[in-house]
Amino acid sequence: MNVTWSGNLRDISAITALILAGSVWAGAVLAEADGPDYFRVVDVVSNDVLNIRAAPTARAAKIGAIPPDGDGILNHGCINQMSYAQWQAASPAEREKARKRVWCEISYRGIRGWVAGWFLAEGNAP
Template sequence: MPLFGKFYSLVLLVPFLSFTPSLAQSAADGPDFYRLNDVASHSALNMRSGPNAASRIVGKIPADADGLADFGCVGGLDADQSASATAAQRQAALKTRWCKIGYKRIIGWSAAQFLTEGTGPDAFNGGGRLSALAGSEWQLRDFAGVPVTENAWIAFKGDDLVSGLGGCNRFSGKVSVKKGKFSIGPLAMTKMACPPEMMETEQDFSRALAATQSITATHLILALFDKENQLLATLTRRDAD
């Protein structure tokens, strides 16, 4: 008996999603690029899904890498605290600081103590900063480094509209950016039964969208993060030349 079911009327998928946009902006006091520092030549630096050593590894960077994209850091000391701190305090604080970086179109977190200002050329190759999502379409690539084999995507239309494919069913709704808040939804979705693999992707994609509170976007890569700065999913531009 086939798993494909009847096509039903639209139903609500996600009641409301809201997150603050951070469209691939590096920290105001950070460099344009990083290079690795104090990493053994035979080793590599881990890129993780979140800003801590317990998070999943999503990529590895060779010891001689330069041109790593800078998308901002968390933890450690801010500029004012650093100015008044001793050298020992600054060194200790550096070990609690993590930076969101890009390498070979992977976005993840790495320990700041192994990063220093780089010179390029760009080793991320993400197509440069994206200032607005309107008019762009994105293909789901992975869930925090776990590849996605099913077809799922989202398109940001004009007039504050969004649409896409969850894996099995299509969805549509509203999107807006107001006073520093990015909101999407409520979303309506068709209700059709599909093979288990498609339905699993759809459920995971829906959960990722619902948990998203910040994003990092370049012209070719879109990364979704939750309230704990954990990477939820990475998407690639599907309407690019």
């Protein structure tokens, strides 16, 4: 697409709209690449819960809980994840150790907070 500027403010608006549309589209692609939209709980025993914390640490205040069969947990993003290159270069022991450092910011039934990422897998929309 060739765009030439004639000194007209309408041209600037059109160019700005194209840039913004491209940014929104690129953001959508990046968000999809960052993981699933929704999680479900895994590896939590039937008489326990997955704690929702105020910050990404086990020492942070507990602000909620998700049952062991919880699903439809909205993903806001995770931290401390290995890159694919790091994962490829890591030993199985290093991969397991790194897995236990992942924390994910989530929303579940009106509560937004952090959960231990090693108890999450791809889930379904509520």
